[in-house]
Amino acid sequence: MSSDVVLTAALRSNLLSLQNTQRLIDSTQLRLATGLKVNSALDNPQNFFSAQSLNNRAGDLSRLLDGISQSIRTVEEANSGVTALTSLFEQADSIVQSARDVLAASEGEARALGVTDLSDLTDLPTDLANITAGAQFDITTVGDDGLSITETITINAGDTAESLAAQINNAFADNQDGEITAQVTTDGFLDIASVDGRSFRIEDNTAVQATTLAGFQDLGLGDFFADEVDGAGNTVASATIIAGNSITSRGIYEANGDLIEAGDLITGTYQDVDGATVVDGLAANDTIDISVNGGTAVTFTVSATTSFQDLIDTINSDTSINTLVEASFDQQNGQITIEAISGETDNIALTVNAAGASTFNIGFGDESANFDPLGAIGAGNPQSRIYAFSTSISELEDLAVDYNEVRNQIDRIVVDANYRGVNLLNGDDLTTFFNEDRSSSLVTEGVNFTSNGLGLGETNFSSAGVVDATADQVRSALESIRAFGTTLSNDLSIIQTRRDFTESTINTLQAGADDLVVADQNEEGANLLALQTRQQLGVTSLSLAAQSQQSVLALF
Numbered sequence: 001m002s003s004d005v006v007l008t009a010a011l012r013s014n015l016l017s018l019q020n021t022q023r024l025i026d027s028t029q030l031r032l033a034t035g036l037k038v039n040s041a042l043d044n045p046q047n048f049f050s051a052q053s054l055n056n057r058a059g060d061l062s063r064l065l066d067g068i069s070q071s072i073r074t075v076e077e078a079n080s081g082v083t084a085l086t087s088l089f090e091q092a093d094s095i096v097q098s099a100r101d102v103l104a105a106s107e108g109e110a111r112a113l114g115v116t117d118l119s120d121l122t123d124l125p126t127d128l129a130n131i132t133a134g135a136q137f138d139i140t141t142v143g144d145d146g147l148s149i150t151e152t153i154t155i156n157a158g159d160t161a162e163s164l165a166a167q168i169n170n171a172f173a174d175n176q177d178g179e180i181t182a183q184v185t186t187d188g189f190l191d192i193a194s195v196d197g198r199s200f201r202i203e204d205n206t207a208v209q210a211t212t213l214a215g216f217q218d219l220g221l222g223d224f225f226a227d228e229v230d231g232a233g234n235t236v237a238s239a240t241i242i243a244g245n246s247i248t249s250r251g252i253y254e255a256n257g258d259l260i261e262a263g264d265l266i267t268g269t270y271q272d273v274d275g276a277t278v279v280d281g282l283a284a285n286d287t288i289d290i291s292v293n294g295g296t297a298v299t300f301t302v303s304a305t306t307s308f309q310d311l312i313d314t315i316n317s318d319t320s321i322n323t324l325v326e327a328s329f330d331q332q333n334g335q336i337t338i339e340a341i342s343g344e345t346d347n348i349a350l351t352v353n354a355a356g357a358s359t360f361n362i363g364f365g366d367e368s369a370n371f372d373p374l375g376a377i378g379a380g381n382p383q384s385r386i387y388a389f390s391t392s393i394s395e396l397e398d399l400a401v402d403y404n405e406v407r408n409q410i411d412r413i414v415v416d417a418n419y420r421g422v423n424l425l426n427g428d429d430l431t432t433f434f435n436e437d438r439s440s441s442l443v444t445e446g447v448n449f450t451s452n453g454l455g456l457g458e459t460n461f462s463s464a465g466v467v468d469a470t471a472d473q474v475r476s477a478l479e480s481i482r483a484f485g486t487t488l489s490n491d492l493s494i495i496q497t498r499r500d501f502t503e504s505t506i507n508t509l510q511a512g513a514d515d516l517v518v519a520d521q522n523e524e525g526a527n528l529l530a531l532q533t534r535q536q537l538g539v540t541s542l543s544l545a546a547q548s549q550q551s552v553l554a555l556f
Contacts, residue, residue, distance in 0.1 A: 014538060017541075048517065051513035075495065084417075093478065099403075102399065110193065111193040114220025117189065118188050124159045125155060168181070181194075199241060224347075250335065253273065282358050289353065290321065290348065292321045311327070325339060424444060432498075
């Protein structure tokens with residue numbers, strides 16, 4: 001076109017070179033400014049998209065890393081709960097052991113402890129209104145051979161509490177093996193006790209000179225004594241002190257030598273292991289009365305169809321006493337047991353009323369079952385026995401309250417041991433993903449560590465069996481908790497290892513992407529310097545190429 005500027009070939013060549021140099025300078029400056037040698041797919045499609053893929057995976061793993069970190073916190077919270085539960089269960093186990101100690105102590109001795117200060121009395125028959133010189137009472141217990149032994153104690157003129165205690169000690173030390181001991185406490189109370197888990201009975205000796213119920217009350221022992229009726233219809237002041245919180249009969253056998261069963265009729269004739277008749281003559285309309293703490297008696301009426309189990313059911317079903325005592329039948333040994341299950345249970349009374357001569361001599365009162373409470377019953381004469389329990393049921397109940405509170409706290413810790421809605425101790429599972437397509441994961445299975453989930457029921461420590469069962473529950477639960485703690489530790493180690501590996505992988509991916517697109521600042525700086533030098537040389541060359549035209553201009 002006529003308007004085009006005509007440049008020489010030299011000028012056009014130099015100008016093109018300067019334009020190329022400027023483009024290179026612009027590109028180098030962009031690399032220096034962004035730090036990238038590939039800023040778009042136009043720069044290097046293969047490197048750009050490869051780097052983008054690597055960065056995308058690194059981003060996905062970074063988001064997974066947040067989930068992995070939260071999983072670690074969830075497991076750590078569960079582990080804190082396990083630590084707290086372990087401490088509580090160790091405390092529960094300590095309470096159970098204390099209950100065992102209390103129960104063992106209560107089963108280790110029977111004790112009749114007075115409540116009257118006798119220390120200032122110098123002559124018991126003179127100083128006490130209802131004690132007469134020469135008054136006697138018998139103390140009966142069981143010897144090491146399992147046979148019943150009795151010692152007669154006489155309150156003589158001039159006796160003090162100390163001399164009376166010494167007489168009891170001497171009687172069982174000289175003639176026996178020290179089965180019964182006596183002392184006067186620092187408070188002046190008369191204290192009569194057994195050793196080695198024996199029960200014992202103190203009975204008014206009416207054959208010589210009775211001590212009487214009023215006399216025992218003057219000695220401070222009235223809480224243990226009551227007027228009972230023997231098989232001949234005589235009233236006898238006595239106290240049967242049980243070592244422990246239960247009375248168990250001897251093994252009862254049928255005539256053919258087989259142990260009785262709970263369903264056997266109570267009107268039958270039965271023997272003990274030695275062949276002596278222990279049950280005989282009970283007939284329809286005869287009754288057995290059971291009363292606790294002197295309350296209204298629960299009456300079991302014999303009929304032609306009633307069994308030993310019916311007697312047990314009568315005790316367990318009556319609401320006036322079934323919160324205080326519980327009866328059971330041991331099928332394996334043919335024995336009946338009546339157990340105090342409340343701290344309010346002081347004693348239980350059994351009275352047999354029979355129209356005709358009968359026997360109900362099943363051996364309640366002592367573990368050996370040779371400590372007979374009821375013997376031959378004369379026609380129309382009721383016979384009764386009152387058993388005072390010498391046990392620390394109230395202390396056991398206090399321990400049971402403590403145990404049950406620990407049990408409640410176990411449930412509360414389990415409820416509180418959650419993190420962001422996930423509770424591994426209350427049955428929730430935790431899934432931790434380790435890669436972007438979720439093909440690699442770890443499931444931490446939750447458990448139910450509530451008291452019910454661990455099989456831990458409320459308790460009352462009412463018997464050795466209950467204490468042992470509770471101890472088994474605590475040990476089993478503690479083993480489960482410790483095993484789960486090991487599982488948590490293993491899973492936590494795996495998750496932490498995968499976290500570290502994921503962080504390393506993210507770094508590797510990002511470094512690989514950088515290798516593809518990140519510019520070398522040193523190289524780009526050198527390139528820029530070289531290009532700037534080339535640009536300066538190009539400008540000089542362009543100036544030289546234009547000098548010939550300037551020479552033409554000089555002609556005008």
